[in-house]
Amino acid sequence: MTKHVRRVAIVGGIRIPFARQNGPYAQASNQDMLTTTLQALVDKYSLSNVTIGEVAAGAVLKHSRDFNLTRESVLGTTLAADTPAFDVQQACGTSLETTILLAGKIALGQIDSAIAGGVDTTSDAPIGVNEDLRKILLELNRSKSAADRLKAAAKIRPQMIVPNIPGNMEPRTGLSMGEHAAIMAKEWGVTREEQDELTVRSHRHLAAAYDTGFMGDLVTPYLGLERDQNLRPDSSIEKLAKLKPVFGGPEGTMTAGNSTPLSDGASCVLLATEEWAKARGLPILAYFVDGQVSAVDHVHKHEGLLMAPTVAVSQLIDRNGLTLQDFDIYEIHEAFASQVLCTLKAWEDPVYCKERLGRKTAMGSIPVEKINPHGGSLGAGHPFGATGARLVAALAKGLHAKGSGSRGLISVCAAGGLGVTAILEA
């Protein structure tokens, strides 16, 4: 038993550029992308033949054959082959959750080093056999006699060729993530202009991060892509204004521009104790302080599906004796521009803060320039499993640049009414 909690250092992270669905990574599997990304981290921090305490990663859209995706990916790198690994699947929160889990293990003295990551492909998505056909095939498999097999096979019908394609539908509401975000946008009175403005900022900040070299060691080229494919540095309110709504009906405010596109990509970060990092001469960009995962009841109470980060952050700052204004950088995952705006409005609203969060006063507002200063998911794209680690890596680097004592907040909304959040400090 360790006697005290240890500080968890964030050495740094890396990712491959994110691609749009059926783009340059159309032929790449989750394992291909994750292996490449892990190897890039190994190369960046000279980890060949090093045994890491544990590696945790995961994907949302996953083939059943990838049951040990992370371990198999580790075996494909030059990390010592005796590096253990496990998979996590927590929708869009996946690789922030792996970070939280591994940071906990380091803090408790169970391991000294760890790699947290995530990956997703919407191009190489698993397609399931038609559910009726699947049942017949299983029955066929169970049949003992030729007659039984024939009987089972006779049930197959032509329409059963239609496969089971994964969708981003909420199982308990039957609504897509976008439809849920559209409901929230309406509830909070979020306008099209606000969303488009936030979208333009996301693209411009990310473009600037590339241009100034901030992204230089955070991204490694892959399959001919050097920057995120979705990035449009010349994005403008005027251009975005021309897009038709895709969610919320013809009067809706959400477009393909102010919603993240389906994307492919992978990312990972290296965590360690201070001693482990120093012993290898590795930098420490920031420290992991705390993490909080919360959920809302979108099923019975009809709470906003993507509002859970408001709850998680409220609990997280209280536990750490902080206010919402005590951060220098806010990395808020931009699933949809409207989701970010709803979250910000909720924190500013005395009614929501009292009725939903049980607070005496509103949490207050955040200066817009502190939000996603190096770009967000709207610009970069959003491979579900990879976004969390992207945020951790970018925030750690951003805080390091701001200097010792600076503090950052990460907020990620996820399917199922989940909110995954964390605090880092330099």
Next chain:
Amino acid sequence: MADRYTDIVNTPIGKAIVKQFGLPSPIPLERYKPGQPVTSGPVLLGGAPGGRLAPELTKILKAIDAETYTPLVDDLRIAAAAADLDAKIFNAEVAGAELKFKGLVFDATGIKSPAELNALWAFFSPTIRRVKTCGRVIVLGTTPELCKDPEEHVAQRALEGFTRSFAKEVKKAATCQLVYVAPKAENQIESTVRFFLSPKSAYVSAQVVRISAGKASPKLDWDKPLVGKVALVTGAARGIGEAMAHTLARDGAHVIVLDVPQAAEAAAAVAADIGGSDLAVDITALDAPKVIADYLLKSHGGVDIVVHNAGITRDKTLGRMKQEVWDLVIAINLQAIHQIDTMLVALDVLREGGRIVAVSSIAGIAGNFGQTNYGTSKAGVIGVVNAYAPLAAKSGRTLNAVAPGFIETQMTAAIPLTIREAGRRMNSMSQGGLPVDVAETVAWFASPASGGVNGNVVRVCGQSLIGA
């Protein structure tokens, strides 16, 4: 008495004909049924920046459990949170067309200059078409005469033109009122806001009510606000008076049904119906005030609510009118009020917190052909309110009047058809009111929570064009 036209136009064929010929199309008014909530739909609360009523309004909306929306404005949201009111957010720019409101409540006390009146436009322009059928609109301002700054006085006075015009434009049998709240009278508005939000005010529209400061109102059972109160209603054997007796009894009062000896049987029947008492007195008799006072003291230990409803018409053009007819109408409709009130106060029969309600008439405001006597008496009733309300306030009592417009009664049924139809249709509701509409207004004046409602003359006329 039945308004067949309204019945017919609300059939499918009737609706088509009305549309074709541009005829008035009255919508059946929703009226209050005991036990139902104050409002049956969402309420949108807005306000000009710097208003002072949001804390009280949000408390009331919480108390009546209204599904409330507000714009995402700090004043309103902070007030809502403090009142524990889980208010939803309204942004006209993105709200779906399906979102409609049963009530619009606007705190205009923040308007300090004519330029700031555009807050009315900003709030109501995108919402007037979102008002549901039989919707309720309330604008609350500061009593102009009590504004220290002339600019503010002007701006607040201007509100009246807005609410009266809005009431004509809103249609769909919706109503719109202006409530002037004196400085420091914020805690006096609840009974008025409840009344104007509820179906109880079905036939009251485009009215201006002034609320003055006073003692905080007692905690009330809002379903039975008059429990333990004794109410006297004159002329209560039939018509509007009978409705008053029923409504006050519904609200918990013990009602004394007073009428002339000729109507004693009918009065006794009404009293039996509502578990009240009956008293046969000719209020023009010289000893009537004393008889009434003695009865109230002896049988009930005093009285809390006095409703001067008894009234008669004796129509004749002035040249042909006999003096007895003139005198009789003035005696019953006007003089009796003053005589009875004076006696009740002198003998200390009217208890602390007492409520006097007189019945005026639209004829007292606009005048009527053939009603010089009646019009004089009913205008005199307004004079009674103006003259005595300040005195009443000094002793913690209130004095108000209700002025009915066209109400469907035996009296109005006797009017010749063409004149009757004109009276019925020439108002914003395109129909006559019912006795209960007058009675509900009286019950609002009578409420223990209406201590700040003093010196008002409120018309129950569906915003009649006559005398407007």
